[in-house]
Amino acid sequence: MTDLNARAEALRALHSGEMLVLPNVWDAASAEILAEAGFPAIATASAAVSAMLGYPDGEGAPWREMFAAASRVARAVSLPVTVDAEAGYGLGPREFVDRLLETGAVGCNLEDTDHRTGKLVDPDEHAERLADIRSAATEAGVPIVVNARVDTFLGDRGIPEPERVAEAIRRGRLYREAGADCVYPIGVRRRDDLAALVTGLACPVNGNVGEELDLAALRELGVARVSYGPRFYFAALEGFRAAIEKR
Template identity: 45%
Template sequence: MTSLETLAKTLLELHQPGNPVVLPTVWDAWSANIAVTAGFSGLTMGSHPVADSIGRADGEGMSFDELLARVSQVTASVEVPVSVDIESGYGLEPLQLIDGLLAAGAVGLNIEDTVHSEGKRLRGATEHADLVRGLREAADAAGVHVVVNARTDLFLRQDGEESDRLDRAIARLTLAAEAGADVLYPVGRHPDADLRRLATDLPLPINAIAQPGTPVKSHFADLGVARISFGPFLQAALGTEATNLLAAWK
């Protein structure tokens, strides 16, 4: 069995600006095996599709233990590195989060700055960076370089004035980079010019969200993106296809 440290190193090395790794967003062992059989070398588990798969709501409607149960099933069934969306951290300490993920076999995480357990407030930029720093220190203490993908929800929430939102996101994510993040995730659908600027001005590889089908990987590569994931869109596309298949049998 491949060691966690080797899997973490592999995951980190896959992030190449201009040659993005596509990490299909999966939610259980079935979807994970479909993605690996299709030839993908890493996976991410999204909170929204995982929650949907167990009848819970996104936004920490499931517990961290429920999430870890799914993660363990996925990592037991595939040999590729797995990153996990841990939302805003479930109100837990960094050491608890890192220990739980490593015990479940995950080697990467997404951490967002919307605090679901506190009325969905937005963490301050320094506060979010401090959480990233805590996660990095906990991972270092565990001896595994867990790949930390620091996310900001500024665009998703349309927080503050649009005129300076891009600048604020860059400043916020730069603090996260300085605190020990490996990847930066300005989640949302961005105009090409904005995505290019994010890829250019941020000091670390960036993650872009995509919808299966279009635009193609090369489009994101040209913009300097290093990582592509699908959020809830892959599961939604499969759900639509399943609905169409079943419609003929009603």
């Protein structure tokens, strides 16, 4: 627990200095590549891990298999690991925290989509769940780092485009008050939208690289953390495909 505590505190501290860039991994080998390259922390991508395991994203893979994959990642490196835990797999707060810590990870993404319906969950209910997870982590003795994903910018979640920024800020503030360390409005593509979110949330914000949002732009906007999702996993597959076709 002492080692997990140190890693959790180290991961949290990385959200308040130089922008934390996290090219997401899917297995031990990809995690080792990042560690050797000097990255200070490791983050998994659920879409990449589930695809590697042969399941669709969106909690299509059994949680035990997802956490087993996370455990292999954490064993491979001596760095803080944060797990894309989707919506938490329906686990109760204490069981979720215990299973997460068993993998050796000290952080997690938790999104506000109900994958049974494909709809956004009630933000007050989700905030209560985040608060319960924070309390469970305190009871377990490890201050896990919670990255609260806000899914209002995903087009199939039913939020009209003109309302997405305001709704993301409303939800993100609730999640922050509930104990989230960082807010992740996934799917933001426009610079102006992200600027409004960083200002309105007034807390560490996770951004994504896109056409208008390269690393320099994200840094200029004050983004604390950058994710790539399954991008590098699919690029690796394309490289493999290209090599096979040239055989």
